[in-house]
Amino acid sequence: MFDAADFIEESVQQMQTSIDDIAIIACSGGVDSTVAAVLAHQAVGNLLHCVYVDTGFMRKNETEEIEAMLSDLGIQLITIKAADRYFSALKDITEPEQKRKIIGELFIRIFEEEQVKCGAKYLIQGTIAPDWIESGGGVRDTIKSHHNVGGLPEDMSLEVVEPLRELYKDEVRELARALHIKVSERQPFPGPGLAVRTLGELTPERVEVVREACAIVEEEFENASSQGLMELPWQYYAALLPVRSVGVHGDVRAYGETIVVRAVRSMDGMSARYSEIPHSILQKVSTRITNTCKGAVNRVVYDITHKPPGTIEWE
Ligand code: XMP
Numbered sequence: 001m002f003d004a005a006d007f008i009e010e011s012v013q014q015m016q017t018s019i020d021d022i023a024i025i026a027c028s029g030g031v032d033s034t035v036a037a038v039l040a041h042q043a044v045g046n047l048l049h050c051v052y053v054d055t056g057f058m059r060k061n062e063t064e065e066i067e068a069m070l071s072d073l074g075i076q077l078i079t080i081k082a083a084d085r086y087f088s089a090l091k092d093i094t095e096p097e098q099k100r101k102i103i104g105e106l107f108i109r110i111f112e113e114e115q116v117k118c119g120a121k122y123l124i125q126g127t128i129a130p131d132w133i134e135s136g137g138g139v140r141d142t143i144k145s146h147h148n149v150g151g152l153p154e155d156m157s158l159e160v161v162e163p164l165r166e167l168y169k170d171e172v173r174e175l176a177r178a179l180h181i182k183v184s185e186r187q188p189f190p191g192p193g194l195a196v197r198t199l200g201e202l203t204p205e206r207v208e209v210v211r212e213a214c215a216i217v218e219e220e221f222e223n224a225s226s227q228g229l230m231e232l233p234w235q236y237y238a239a240l241l242p243v244r245s246v247g248v249h250g251d252v253r254a255y256g257e258t259i260v261v262r263a264v265r266s267m268d269g270m271s272a273r274y275s276e277i278p279h280s281i282l283q284k285v286s287t288r289i290t291n292t293c294k295g296a297v298n299r300v301v302y303d304i305t306h307k308p309p310g311t312i313e314w315e
Contacts, residue, residue: 002171004178008039011163015043015124019161023122024049024111027077029066030189032126032164034073035175039163040124041075049118050075053110055103056083057193057207060215069182082110083204090195090202094242096315099202103192108158115158123158128167130269168268187235188269196315200242206257209296213238213259216288221263224281233275236263238289239314240297247298256298259289264312272307 019040027037027050040048050070054063063079070077089102111123164172169188176184190196194210217238225232238259247254261282266272286300303310 002167002174004171004174007167007171007175008042008178011039012043015040015161015163019044019047019122021121022047022049022119023124023161024051024114024118024120024158025124026107026111026126027052027066027070027075028126028189028191029062029069029183030126031169031172031176031181031183031186032128034069034126034181034183035172035179036124036126036163037070037075038073038179038181039175040161041073048075048124049078049114049120051078051080051111051114053080053082053107055086055107055193055195056204057086057103057195059189059194059218060211073181078114080110080114082106085110086195087202087204092201094200096196096199099195099315100192103195107191112157121159122161124161124163126164127162128164128169128172130168132165133270170268187233190313196313197237197239199240199314205296206240209257209259209293210238210240212292213240213289213297216292217261217263217285220281220285220288221277224278230278230281231265231275233263233277234266234272235269235312236261236275238262241314245299249294249298254295254298256293256296258299258301259293259297260301260303260314261285262303262312262314264307266307266312269312272312274304274306277302 023040023044025037025040025048027033037050052066067077067079086106089106090099093099093102173184194207195202198206198210214237217236221232221236224230238261241258241260243258244255247256263275263277264272265275282302289300290297
């Protein structure tokens with residue numbers, strides 16, 4: 001039986017003994033990295049440099065929200081605006097594994113630059129068990145290279161510390177509640193962010209469409225569930241598919257792309273069932289997305305695939 005208080009005590013003690021110099025943490029504002037940041041901060045205090053990379057693939061208003069949350073937790077956040085670097089590194093790249101590798105590598109490079117600036121010797125990461133199990137541990141085939149595992153370059157000069165490595169999501173949420181972290185119930189969000197929800201070419205315009213569509217899905221599902229109209233899924237989002245279809249706006253022919261809405265029930269992300277969302281809510285989401293992303297999107301579809309065989313994210 002998992003005991004959050006025991007885990008916190010042990011993990012803080014362990015980091016106190018193993019970290020003897022400046023450490024950098026990659027905080028994305030998600031449950032995993034925020035819990036890791038708070039534990040590390042309790043362990044080493046000001047030796048911790050908490051860095052947030054704004055990759056350009058974050059959700060609507062996410063950067064501001066993360067900055068406010070960390071400040072409330074007493075942790076000073078260093079924000080690095082890196083969207084331009086990410087978009088140019090990913091220009092013309094459409095193959096999902098290649099995207100993930102480039103994003104992971106650039107992520108680590110940016111941390112190395114920060115390491116040089118602050119002289120950090122350790123890199124703390126919020127990796128949890130499903131991240132590395134699915135990235136291929138020898139016995140398993142590589143399903144996807146997860147951001148925080150597959151992207152690590154071989155010449156990396158930082159020593160990696162992963163305090164949550166053996167935990168599953170429900171255990172990390174328990175820790176977050178115990179540590180009074182307000183994103184404790186927040187749905188998971190992949191390390192590479194909206195980049196893996198923008199299938200095909202990554203342009204600022206296409207990512208912006210996904211950002212708007214994800215915000216609409218989140219808002220409508222959260223409203224509907226707070227009104228008791230549906231159960232809030234474990235994860236719910238929109239992805240942009242490079243599939244164009246003919247449509248009509250007013251009297252004019254449109255030839256836009258496709259948004260797929262995905263919502264799943266799951267315990268730990270390892271397997272999942274698609275959520276049965278009431279049609280009235282899906283219809284509202286569809287209308288809002290096509291109205292907001294006029295011209296860019298003229299068709300919205302709902303994904304009814306379980307995991308397996310589909311993964312939760314589309315890339
Ligand atoms: P998949 O798509 O593999 O996702 O079924 C399982 C869970 O993991 C999340 N995910 C990631 N999390 N780095 C992460 O930290 C990643 O690269 C990554 N890719 C997927 C996904 O959102 C789901 O919750």
